[in-house]
Amino acid sequence: MKNIIISTIIFLSAAMLFARGNGKFKIDPEIIVYSDVVEVEDGGTIYLFDSEADVFISTKATNKMSVKATLEIEELPKEERLKFLKETTFEIVPFKKGKKIIFKTPEQKGSSGFFSILGLKLNSPPSLYKSVHILLPEKQSIKIENKYGDVVVKGVNGKIEIDNSSGKLTLKRNSGTALLYNRYGDTEIKNFKGNLDLKSTSSNLDLTNITGSVKIEASYRPIRLDSIYGTVEINTTSSAVSGKNISGDFTIENAYRQIELEDIGGSLKIKSTSSELKIRNVEKDVDIICNYQPARIDSVGGNLEISGSSNEIYARRIGGAVRVRNAYKPVILSDISGTIFIDSQSSEIEVTNSKQDVEIVSSYKPIWLKNVAGNVQIDGNSSKILMENIDGSVMVNNSYKEITGINISGAATINGTSCAVLLTNTMGDINIRNEYKSIILKGTGGSIKVRGNSSSIEISGVQNISGLEKIDLYTTYKPVSLQLPGNINPKIAVKTKYGKIKSAFPVYYLDEDIAGFDDNKDGVKVNIETTNDISITKKN
Amino acid sequence: MNDPIFDKAKQLQPIVPDDALWSKIEDDLIRESQQKRKNIFQMALAHKSWLSVAAVLIISFSYLAIYFNSAVNLDAKLLSTRAILKVELTEKNYMEAIALLEKRAENQLGQIDNELMFLYRDKLAMIDTQINQCREAISKNPGNAHIRKYMLAALQDKKHTLTEIINLEIRGDS
Numbered sequence: 081m082k083n084i085i086i087s088t089i090i091f092l093s094a095a096m097l098f099a100r101g102n103g104k105f106k107i108d109p110e111i112i113v114y115s116d117v118v119e120v121e122d123g124g125t126i127y128l129f130d131s132e133a134d135v136f137i138s139t140k141a142t143n144k145m146s147v148k149a150t151l152e153i154e155e156l157p158k159e160e161r162l163k164f165l166k167e168t169t170f171e172i173v174p175f176k177k178g179k180k181i182i183f184k185t186p187e188q189k190g191s192s193g194f195f196s197i198l199g200l201k202l203n204s205p206p207s208l209y210k211s212v213h214i215l216l217p218e219k220q221s222i223k224i225e226n227k228y229g230d231v232v233v234k235g236v237n238g239k240i241e242i243d244n245s246s247g248k249l250t251l252k253r254n255s256g257t258a259l260l261y262n263r264y265g266d267t268e269i270k271n272f273k274g275n276l277d278l279k280s281t282s283s284n285l286d287l288t289n290i291t292g293s294v295k296i297e298a299s300y301r302p303i304r305l306d307s308i309y310g311t312v313e314i315n316t317t318s319s320a321v322s323g324k325n326i327s328g329d330f331t332i333e334n335a336y337r338q339i340e341l342e343d344i345g346g347s348l349k350i351k352s353t354s355s356e357l358k359i360r361n362v363e364k365d366v367d368i369i370c371n372y373q374p375a376r377i378d379s380v381g382g383n384l385e386i387s388g389s390s391n392e393i394y395a396r397r398i399g400g401a402v403r404v405r406n407a408y409k410p411v412i413l414s415d416i417s418g419t420i421f422i423d424s425q426s427s428e429i430e431v432t433n434s435k436q437d438v439e440i441v442s443s444y445k446p447i448w449l450k451n452v453a454g455n456v457q458i459d460g461n462s463s464k465i466l467m468e469n470i471d472g473s474v475m476v477n478n479s480y481k482e483i484t485g486i487n488i489s490g491a492a493t494i495n496g497t498s499c500a501v502l503l504t505n506t507m508g509d510i511n512i513r514n515e516y517k518s519i520i521l522k523g524t525g526g527s528i529k530v531r532g533n534s535s536s537i538e539i540s541g542v543q544n545i546s547g548l549e550k551i552d553l554y555t556t557y558k559p560v561s562l563q564l565p566g567n568i569n570p571k572i573a574v575k576t577k578y579g580k581i582k583s584a585f586p587v588y589y590l591d592e593d594i595a596g597f598d599d600n601k602d603g604v605k606v607n608i609e610t611t612n613d614i615s616i617t618k619k620n
Numbered sequence: 621m622n623d624p625i626f627d628k629a630k631q632l633q634p635i636v637p638d639d640a641l642w643s644k645i646e647d648d649l650i651r652e653s654q655q656k657r658k659n660i661f662q663m664a665l666a667h668k669s670w671l672s673v674a675a676v677l678i679i680s681f682s683y684l685a686i687y688f689n690s691a692v693n694l695d696a697k698l699l700s701t702r703a704i705l706k707v708e709l710t711e712k713n714y715m716e717a718i719a720l721l722e723k724r725a726e727n728q729l730g731q732i733d734n735e736l737m738f739l740y741r742d743k744l745a746m747i748d749t750q751i752n753q754c755r756e757a758i759s760k761n762p763g764n765a766h767i768r769k770y771m772l773a774a775l776q777d778k779k780h781t782l783t784e785i786i787n788l789e790i791r792g793d794s
Contacts, residue, residue: 109698134766152697154763188760207763209697228757228767246754246770264750264770281746282777300743318739335739353735 109152109209110161114170117146118179123238125178125221126214132228133183133210134247139235145216147172149183152209164206178221183212221256230265249283257292275310285319293328302337311346329364347382365400374409383418401436410445419454437472455490473508482517491526505541518558527551534558537610540619551606559613562606566618572606574614584618698763707768714775721782728785740785747781750774 120126120143128135133149149170156164167186172179188205210229216222221238224231227245233254240258242249247265251258255273263281275292278285285303287294293310296303302320305312311328314321320337323330329346332339335353347364350357357375359366365382368375371389383400386393392409395402401418404411407425414432422429423441430448431438437454440447443461455472458465464481467474473490476483479497484504491508494501500517503510507525515533523541530537532555540563542551551570553560559579564570573588574581581587608614699707729737754771761767 154698204762205760207698207761209764209766228761228764228770230766246750246757247766264774282750299746317742336736 109154112151112153112165112168114149114151114183115147116170116172117144118172119143120145120179120217120220122217122219123177123221125176125223125239126216127175127178127180127223128183128212128214129180129225131183131210131212131224131226133212133226134229135212135214135224135226135231137214137216137222137231137233137236139218139220139237140215142217145172145179145214145220147181147215148213149181150211150213151185152211154207156206160206181212181214183210185210528553530554532556532558537561539563542619545604549604551604551608553606553608553610555610555612557611559615560608560610561615561617562608563617563619564604564606566620568604570604570606572608572616574607574616575609576614577611579610579613581614583614583616585616587616696765699765699768700763703765704763704768707772711771711775714772714779718775718778718782721779721786725782725785728788732785732788736788740781743781744778747774747778751778 122143126145151168153164164186169182169184171182173182174180185208216236218235218237220236221240222233222236223241225243226247228247229244230248230250231242231244232250232252233240233242234252236254236256238256240251240254240256240260242259243261244265245263249260249262249265249267251260251269251272253271257274258269258272258276258278260267260277261279262283264283266284266286267278267280268286269276269278269290270288272289273291276287276290276294278295279297280301281299282301283298284301285296285298287305287308289307291309294305294308294312296312296314296316298314298316298319300318302322303314303316305321305323305326307325308323309327312323312326312330312332314332314334316332316334318336319334320339321332321334322340323344324342326341326343327345329348330341330344331349333351334355336355338356338358339350339352340358341348341362342360344362348359348362348366350368350370352368352370354372355370356373357368357370357377359375359377359380361379363381366377366380366384368377368386368388370386370391372391374392374394375386375388377384377395377398379397380395381399383402384395384398385403386395386406388404388406388409390408391406393404393406393411395404395412395416396414398413398416398418402413402416402420404413404422404424406422406427408427410428410430411422411424412430413420413422413434416431416434417436419436420431420434420438422431422439425442426444427442428445429440429442431440431452432450434449434452434454437456438449438452439457441459442463444463446464446466447458447460448466449456449470450468452467452469453471456467456470456474456476458476458478460476460478460481462480463478465476465478465483467485468487470485470488470490474485474488474492474494476493477495478499480499482500482502483494483496484502485492485506486504488503488506489508491510492503492506493511494514496512496514496517498516499514501512501514501519503521503524505523506521509526510521510524510528510530512519512529513531514535516535518536518538519530519532521528521539523543524539525543525545527550528539528542529550529552534557535555536558537553537555537560539551539553539561542562542564545565545568551562553562564585570585571588572583572585574583575589581589606616608616696703729740751771751774754767754774757767758764758771
């Protein structure tokens, strides 16, 4: 019994080690080379189908095509070998407007694989490797259908059609047009003159120095573009895309992977889901639809339009108008030459250095504008608003949160429900409507009209007031304090129901029987009404 | 001055080694060593079969250790038997890892955004197609290094994708 066990162990050990390769420790491959040379006409097409080989194509100045096909096969018993080689075909035949290269080995049946993990090669077909080297005249088209092999094409001038699977596809120094489909293998194209139409599945794409338009349909692997002198159109399921030096328009559709583009000579259109965007130096318009991931845009020559949702948006140095729709995440813009329109709910908004008008619709989060050369219009809701250095006029609707303006050269029209209002150095007319919160105006240069309700009013630093300027203040339950320059001769009418009146100027006590001022007469008119105290002081 | 201690010391005889003692020690050593040799030999005789088994196992495992620990050259066009075995073991390891990851990923796919879920399902289906195609090609051409390389790449891709799904869920939780 013991002897049987020992013998079995010895047999199995030997079998594991030596069973594959017909008793040899290694496959001893045999290499068989086929070759042929045929004449081809300029402008013809070379066909190679079902090759399952590494394919190398290059060109030379001749009217002949030479083909060298290599078959590397593991060592077989003599009869099997002869049968295999007899059934192997290599020939070049006329086909359509060109030649077809046929290099076929016998159809092989698959092994069961049951013993393969033990190294037992009981019924495995022979292992083989094929390659095809083609040397052809430059002005030829090629059409290749290949799998499980790499394809390299160099120097061809014509139509290049390649359908490859599970192999790397390399094109270098070709011209004409290219129609490529590569699955599960990297694709590298360099120095191509002509239009490229590229479809890929799980293929890393690397394109450099293409003079022509590029159209890509891809799935999950990264795409890298460098120096494309034409338009680019990419439609990808989920590929990271990076590109620089693109002279034409760029269109891209993507999801979940980063898009990073630099130096685009044309316009840029991006439609993405959850893709982080990094865009730099686009000469023309940029149009982006995106969500969830940050979008960073730097230097756009034309207009910028972003339809986002829950993305952080950062844009700076934009030559044209900017339109942004977003929600929940910050929108931060700076150095914008055109008009700005932002509609972003629950988004923190920051605009710095805008040369034209700014219009903002937002809610709940702070809005900060600094250095705006045009007019400002804000439709906020519970948004804390800070405006600094506004050359144009300001129109703000808001609620519950304070509105602060510093250095506003134009008029300020503010409708703030329960908003405290603090304006410093407002040179245009001021028109404020609010309730419950105080209104403080420091430094004004135009007419002032306030309609408050339970809002205290405090005005100081009134300057350059003359002619038909008017100060018209109305509130309830809260006091009004007004400081006027000493060098004017105002006509002041005041009315209070329960408060006291203190004035450094003569005042008319206004009641229902006295008519208001005639606005058409010269002089500064001051009209104050509240149910609380009124104080008018003179600034010397 | 006569010191009684010195007087007694002068009367003592010098110590001389006994020749018989050395030969006795030598005899004892030889006897002991012979006894030990006999014991090992007797033990070997008693367990002859098991020692043979151990020897065969040691040789076998030594072969296997060399066999599997040597590097596989995937740049070769046709793989050696050794390389095929090693690649197949690697594939098997990948498939086992994938089977484990699949269970975890499947649970989590149900909890992520639908669009992302469909995207990942599509990607996994695509990888499975590739794996099946490679498997079929390998069954017809088992030693082709190129096909083996792409099979491994597909398995790696699947493992990576499943890990990505699981990590997505972890990110969502945090």
